[in-house]
Amino acid sequence: MNTLLLSHELLVLALGLGLLLVDLWLPLPAKRKLGYVAALGTGLILLYSLVCVRVPPEGAAGYAFSQMYVLDGLALFFKRFFLLAALLVLLLSVEFADRITSGLSEYYALVLFALAGMLFAASANNFTLLFAALELITITFYILTSFQRHRVASLEAGVKYLVIGALSTAFMVFGIALVYGLSHTLSFDGLARAAGALGGNRVFLFGLVLILAGLGFKIAVVPFQIWVPDVYQGAPVPTTAFLAIGSKAAGFVLLLRVLFLAVPDITAHWPHLLMLLSGASILYGNLCAIPQRNLKRLLGYSGIAHAGYLLLGVAALSAAGRAAVLYYLSGYLFTVLAAFTVICVALRQVDGEDLGALAGLHRRSPLLAATMTLAMASFAGIPPLAGFFGKFLLLKAVLEQAPACAAYYYLTFLALAGIVISLYYYFNVVRVIYWSANATDLSPIPISGPIRLAIYACIAGMLYLGLFPGGILNLATEAVKALP
Amino acid sequence: MNIGLEHYLAVSMLLFCLGLLGVIARRNLLIIYMSLELMLNAANLALVACSRFTHNLDGQVFVFFIITVAAAEVAVGLALIVALYRKRQTAHVEDLTLLKL
Numbered sequence: 001m002n003t004l005l006l007s008h009e010l011l012v013l014a015l016g017l018g019l020l021l022v023d024l025w026l027p028l029p030a031k032r033k034l035g036y037v038a039a040l041g042t043g044l045i046l047l048y049s050l051v052c053v054r055v056p057p058e059g060a061a062g063y064a065f066s067q068m069y070v071l072d073g074l075a076l077f078f079k080r081f082f083l084l085a086a087l088l089v090l091l092l093s094v095e096f097a098d099r100i101t102s103g104l105s106e107y108y109a110l111v112l113f114a115l116a117g118m119l120f121a122a123s124a125n126n127f128t129l130l131f132a133a134l135e136l137i138t139i140t141f142y143i144l145t146s147f148q149r150h151r152v153a154s155l156e157a158g159v160k161y162l163v164i165g166a167l168s169t170a171f172m173v174f175g176i177a178l179v180y181g182l183s184h185t186l187s188f189d190g191l192a193r194a195a196g197a198l199g200g201n202r203v204f205l206f207g208l209v210l211i212l213a214g215l216g217f218k219i220a221v222v223p224f225q226i227w228v229p230d231v232y233q234g235a236p237v238p239t240t241a242f243l244a245i246g247s248k249a250a251g252f253v254l255l256l257r258v259l260f261l262a263v264p265d266i267t268a269h270w271p272h273l274l275m276l277l278s279g280a281s282i283l284y285g286n287l288c289a290i291p292q293r294n295l296k297r298l299l300g301y302s303g304i305a306h307a308g309y310l311l312l313g314v315a316a317l318s319a320a321g322r323a324a325v326l327y328y329l330s331g332y333l334f335t336v337l338a339a340f341t342v343i344c345v346a347l348r349q350v351d352g353e354d355l356g357a358l359a360g361l362h363r364r365s366p367l368l369a370a371t372m373t374l375a376m377a378s379f380a381g382i383p384p385l386a387g388f389f390g391k392f393l394l395l396k397a398v399l400e401q402a403p404a405c406a407a408y409y410y411l412t413f414l415a416l417a418g419i420v421i422s423l424y425y426y427f428n429v430v431r432v433i434y435w436s437a438n439a440t441d442l443s444p445i446p447i448s449g450p451i452r453l454a455i456y457a458c459i460a461g462m463l464y465l466g467l468f469p470g471g472i473l474n475l476a477t478e479a480v481k482a483l484p
Numbered sequence: 485m486n487i488g489l490e491h492y493l494a495v496s497m498l499l500f501c502l503g504l505l506g507v508i509a510r511r512n513l514l515i516i517y518m519s520l521e522l523m524l525n526a527a528n529l530a531l532v533a534c535s536r537f538t539h540n541l542d543g544q545v546f547v548f549f550i551i552t553v554a555a556a557e558v559a560v561g562l563a564l565i566v567a568l569y570r571k572r573q574t575a576h577v578e579d580l581t582l583l584k585l
Contacts, residue, residue, distance in 0.1 A: 127546070128542075128545070128546050128549055131546070131549060131550070131553070132549055132553065135553040135556075135557070139553070139556055139557055139560055142557075142560050142561070142564065143560055146564055146567065149567055152568075152571050152572060152582055153582050153583055155564065155567055155568045155571060156568065156580050156582050156583055157583060158564050158568075159513065159564055159565065159568050159580065160580065160583075162560070162561050162564055163507075163513070163516055163517070163520070166517070166520040166557060166561065167507055167520060167523075169524070169553075169557075170500075170503070170520055170523035170524050170527065171523075173524060173527040173550055174500055174523065174526060174527040174530065176527070176531075176546070177496075177527045177528075177530035177531045177534065177543075178530070180531060180534055180535075180542070180543055180546070181489075181493070181530060181531075181533075181534035181538075181543075184534075184538045184540050185540075185542065186542045186543070186546060229583075230583040230584070233583050234582075234583050
């Protein structure tokens with residue numbers, strides 16, 4: 001077995017364990033700085049990945065653990081994606097550090113362990129690794145969610161996430177048991193060979209649906225979305241940000257692998273199911289976001305809607321659709337992290353992230369106000385930002401399939417209606433920032449150097465992806481060639 | 485009577501449904517948590533039975549992973565429930581009403 005295949009995961013795990021060790025000898029005031037070490041380490045691993053790891057050519061993917069683990073273009077794309085997300089989340093965590101009363105180093109280490117789970121998830125080629133990676137992510141997030149033990153809201157969010165997360169795990173494991181019992185294999189390749197003969201077996205299909213339920217919980221799609229608003233609201237801001245982007249993307253890479261690698265024959269008969277989930281998520285997320293006053297809760301509901309948009313690309317059942325999913329996730333990464341960085345910095349003094357607390361932000365800090373405006377515009381899909389081109393690609397992929405099946409037209413219409421609804425609540429946030437008259441506190445907001453850097457990176461990412469989509473789109477198109 | 489795979493699977497399905505019923509119907513967090521573990525064990529039983537009757541060891545290996553993960557999940561979960569109990573003096577789901585619209 002080639003250990004180099006696992007280099008990303010091993011380096012991240014070593015970094016996490018190293019942080020825990022160093023923590024033993026560090027005096028209390030210095031612990032906060034440990035977050036910068038973690039971010040720097042993650043950055044170096046990302047650099048190593050970009051410079052030293054070559055994208056494996058098509059058909060020459062590397063395998064480890066008797067084909068349980070695969071390193072192909074898709075895995076590598078998502079590994080870099082997760083490393084970038086974790087880097088920005090770690091910078092955000094340092095900013096948030098004064099609101100965490102104890103165990104700060106553990107917080108950084110847990111972010112890295114969750115990252116390791118995501119890196120493994122990107123490479124899963126077998127239900128055993130899929131399960132282990134997903135649980136590494138989920139269990140770490142139970143702790144990260146309830147990390148502010150002095151706040152009841154944080155604990156309550158943790159318990160709710162725990163119960164619903166464990167329930168979805170149980171569903172998924174039982175589904176895997178049923179699929180295994182009928183196909184006698186846990187590997188995706190083996191299942192692809194066996195699934196053709198089992199396509200008509202109801203128990204097998206039921207097992208697959210249970211597995212989809214488990215993955216649907218991770219990507220927060222209707223009807224498995226019930227935990228999202230509460231957990232997003234109660235969790236510490238960096239956790240929410242990581243949950244919104246990392247956990248969702250991990251769910252999507254596993255969904256893509258299961259649907260198109262393990263059971264491609266059956267997926268080809270399921271576009272209606274995927275369309276239903278996608279349409280329901282778009283409608284539910286956008287409609288429920290309208291009355292929200294809590295910013296994190298609002299972003300939670302909008303996250304459900306975005307899971308619906310992303311499912312459009314999966315439901316299109318085409319390579320263009322899958323590439324659009326990867327592109328949209330890249331744009332979503334910068335947008336979500338920009339929004340949560342602003343929430344973290346601007347609402348430092350306020351308990352609870354009420355929308356009204358943003359009033360007068362353009363006078364307190366023009367940079368934060370501009371960032372939030374750009375993020376909201378990108379969420380809503382206003383050109384020339386990343387969100388616009390992502391939505392365009394997704395809808396284009398769906399419309400390309402429409403001549404074969406009229407339902408795609410309805411889905412496109414539904415998605416467009418969702419986008420129009422979302423304009424209302426996204427621009428309500430912008431309205432509060434610039435035109436609200438109830439600003440009470442007009443003191444300038446200090447922004448630390450690393451956070452400024454993170455904000456610039458997010459703005460640059462949103463604009464670059466929107467103005468020059470070609471680069472990332474090529475990468476995404478290359479990456480999805482790993483899926484047949 | 486000869487006990488075959490379907491008997492094991494029937495018991496496993498029964499356990500799974502009992503666990504699900506517990507999660508839905510009970511109101512105490514600890515009992516909900518016990519029911520969740522019961523659901524995981526139902527899956528374990530199904531996996532071991534399938535593995536035994538098809539002479540394929542993958543399923544039994546997978547069960548070891550599930551047991552390990554379930555242990556980690558219980559450790560985190562109970563700690564969380566205890567921390568919540570210390571704050572709120574309650575382990576009932578009706579009292580978790582801080583976060584809502």
